[in-house]
Amino acid sequence: MRFDLRQLGRKGSGTLRDEHVDRTFQAAELQSGAAADEAYRVVAPVHLVMDVHKDAEAYRVSGRVTTRLQLECGRCLEAFEIPVDSPFELRYVPAPIATGSEGDEREVNEEDLTTAYYREESIDLGELMHEQFVLALPMKPLCSDACQGLCPHCGTNLNKGACDCKPVWTDPRLGALEGLLKGNKE
Numbered sequence: 001m002r003f004d005l006r007q008l009g010r011k012g013s014g015t016l017r018d019e020h021v022d023r024t025f026q027a028a029e030l031q032s033g034a035a036a037d038e039a040y041r042v043v044a045p046v047h048l049v050m051d052v053h054k055d056a057e058a059y060r061v062s063g064r065v066t067t068r069l070q071l072e073c074g075r076c077l078e079a080f081e082i083p084v085d086s087p088f089e090l091r092y093v094p095a096p097i098a099t100g101s102e103g104d105e106r107e108v109n110e111e112d113l114t115t116a117y118y119r120e121e122s123i124d125l126g127e128l129m130h131e132q133f134v135l136a137l138p139m140k141p142l143c144s145d146a147c148q149g150l151c152p153h154c155g156t157n158l159n160k161g162a163c164d165c166k167p168v169w170t171d172p173r174l175g176a177l178e179g180l181l182k183g184n185k186e
């Protein structure tokens, strides 16, 4: 799942400097690598459209990725889906040569363009799409703003029905505080 940059900017007359990419990937193709550890699952084909423009040693890539992701609700733990339709604007520069020392990675922002690295004369499209998905994820994934979550006692999904637990829930920190106050009195 890589885009070969060598087809761009060949020396000689009639140099090709721009390339239009329009590809569709099946969800299963994106479930490996970096994406396998993530809090999302790709559940629809991924449509990637982008233009790659060669600019000396760098490549400007602007495009859009659309698909649907499945997430887990932070309150009730049920799966739900969100649509993704993310435009992106990236600048790819050659990856720095590994020196063996850690902590050399730096984030460079120039003209609001996020800088990414390409290796072996190609762009890793799986990584590109993965990064767009991560950016599209909500801070707090919720199946709905009104999600009732789970009962802290019995685990019943309160969106699906009530349980028999008492609605009063004492914050354990308050309990500890009460104990402390009692201790002081005695």
Ligand SMILES: [Zn+2]
Pocket: 073, 074, 075, 076, 077, 078, 142, 143, 144, 147, 148, 149
């Ligand atoms: Zn929920």
Ligand SMILES: [Zn+2]
Pocket: 151, 152, 153, 154, 155, 156, 163, 164, 165
């Ligand atoms: Zn309950």
